[in-house]
Amino acid sequence: MSAPVITVTHGVVGYDGRPVLRDASLTVTPGEVVAVLGANGSGKSTLIRAVLGLVPLSSGSVTLFGRPLRRFRQWQRIGYVPQRLGAGSGVPATVGEVVAAGRLARRGVLRPPGVADRAAVAAALAAVGLTDRAGDPVATLSGGQQQRTLIARALAGQPELLVLDEPTAGVDAASQEAFAGALRDFVDGGGTVLLVAHELGPLRPLISRAVVVHQGGICHDGAVPEPAGHHAEPDHDHVHPHGPDEPAGLWSR
Amino acid sequence: MELFQYPYMQRALIAALVIGLAAPALGIYLVQRRLALIGDGVGHVALTGVGAGLLLNRSPVLVAVIVATLGAVAIELVRARGRTSGDLALALLFYGGIAGGVMLVGLSDSTSANLNAYLFGSLTTISPTDLTTIAVLGVAILVTMLALRPALFAVCHDEEYARVSGLPVRTLNLLLAVATAVTVTIAMRAVGVLLISALMVVPVAAAQQVARGFRSTMAAAMTLGLFAAGSGVWVAANVDTAPGASVVLMAIASFVVVAVLGAAWRGLRRRGAPAVAPVPEPHEVVLH
Numbered sequence: 001m002s003a004p005v006i007t008v009t010h011g012v013v014g015y016d017g018r019p020v021l022r023d024a025s026l027t028v029t030p031g032e033v034v035a036v037l038g039a040n041g042s043g044k045s046t047l048i049r050a051v052l053g054l055v056p057l058s059s060g061s062v063t064l065f066g067r068p069l070r071r072f073r074q075w076q077r078i079g080y081v082p083q084r085l086g087a088g089s090g091v092p093a094t095v096g097e098v099v100a101a102g103r104l105a106r107r108g109v110l111r112p113p114g115v116a117d118r119a120a121v122a123a124a125l126a127a128v129g130l131t132d133r134a135g136d137p138v139a140t141l142s143g144g145q146q147q148r149t150l151i152a153r154a155l156a157g158q159p160e161l162l163v164l165d166e167p168t169a170g171v172d173a174a175s176q177e178a179f180a181g182a183l184r185d186f187v188d189g190g191g192t193v194l195l196v197a198h199e200l201g202p203l204r205p206l207i208s209r210a211v212v213v214h215q216g217g218i219c220h221d222g223a224v225p226e227p228a229g230h231h232a233e234p235d236h237d238h239v240h241p242h243g244p245d246e247p248a249g250l251w252s253r
Numbered sequence: 254m255e256l257f258q259y260p261y262m263q264r265a266l267i268a269a270l271v272i273g274l275a276a277p278a279l280g281i282y283l284v285q286r287r288l289a290l291i292g293d294g295v296g297h298v299a300l301t302g303v304g305a306g307l308l309l310n311r312s313p314v315l316v317a318v319i320v321a322t323l324g325a326v327a328i329e330l331v332r333a334r335g336r337t338s339g340d341l342a343l344a345l346l347f348y349g350g351i352a353g354g355v356m357l358v359g360l361s362d363s364t365s366a367n368l369n370a371y372l373f374g375s376l377t378t379i380s381p382t383d384l385t386t387i388a389v390l391g392v393a394i395l396v397t398m399l400a401l402r403p404a405l406f407a408v409c410h411d412e413e414y415a416r417v418s419g420l421p422v423r424t425l426n427l428l429l430a431v432a433t434a435v436t437v438t439i440a441m442r443a444v445g446v447l448l449i450s451a452l453m454v455v456p457v458a459a460a461q462q463v464a465r466g467f468r469s470t471m472a473a474a475m476t477l478g479l480f481a482a483g484s485g486v487w488v489a490a491n492v493d494t495a496p497g498a499s500v501v502l503m504a505i506a507s508f509v510v511v512a513v514l515g516a517a518w519r520g521l522r523r524r525g526a527p528a529v530a531p532v533p534e535p536h537e538v539v540l541h
Contacts, residue, residue: 075419
């Protein structure tokens, strides 16, 4: 067995003293496609944000490619796909410009883009089926197309590990299929994936292992669980409010 | 046109053109990260530097660069913390800056005309040394903003993604803060601290009405900035108005023209093209 790509050991994260992630441990090995599942507010997004160093751990440790997060510098090995594109500021940006930002980790701040960079951007746009939209402002795209832009940005950096935060939330079916296709190609090429999801949809056949986060802890690590009870019904619309957002009631102290 | 035979008018024109080009090149990043009015705040702080310079008999512009840089870095640190008290801290810095400036200028022997020169600009009193400072710093800002465009775009567009890309996000943010301070202080002589933000923001606001991408917005904003600076100085020379105010009014006039033309063009295109039926967003999840 090869060295793990990600390890989280007894990770604890708290916002303003309120624990969001309590004692979570996770290992992802090369070639795995791990889905982090859980209700809204369960701490699943916090888990992957902690893996990337976007939120500090109050205790525990994270390693990436065998190096402690603090000393990790090879960010070009990681492609990050956030939940959505930040609220537009009004300054337009084209799809091509956003995707080109994915090359910065590999290219560095000072070097201007070269032939290899342009080729990688074109390949990433083709992988998500947005080649013909490269010159359009991202603000004119649908939610699903914007999400595909973000995965193209991550793919443009030719990473070994993709980390995706709710990539299919609120995304139309066509984009979900395009998304699943791009992800499948990435996995077939030997890539490793860690993704947070609320619903797996067309991504389901790709997942090799599922981790379920509940109230800040990991309560399942293994096969993808079958939807239970009314969740499994075909007409279940998946828009119901989920369990209490705050594990320890705000007023119950 | 004869007025431009005089060296002081030539200096005024060159200084205005350099600032007209550099201010929007920086301003686009500030607008992108929703800090459009930061230049205004840093300008207030710079005024304290002017006051201190006049009081200590040092070059007011030089002291203003130092004080404005400290202020801009402080604002950036407050912003990076992301605390809710951030805008209150900013307010303290802004009003403290302008009050400190007015008080220090008052304590020095300078006349109120001298204060006015920094509040509203005084292009026609730019000395050859001033012009050298403005040109060198302005070109430095311009080169930095253009050379670092991909990285600065990434940081201003999606700061978290930039961090996961391993970009030196904090350094780039501080660089932007320092660049803002430098731009404010050199633009202070041209349009004055009260009108500086206009040159950073208005050309960008005009450009984004019609441009489709970031690069084209930047190019259009710099063109409009150059046009506003040149035509503003020309108007000021011919009609004998305050150059700073004329430059800003030309910028706002170009914004109005571009916005109206852009809206008319979009309207025409919409009427010309056959109406495309809106495709309804498919359901959120695939149902069996």
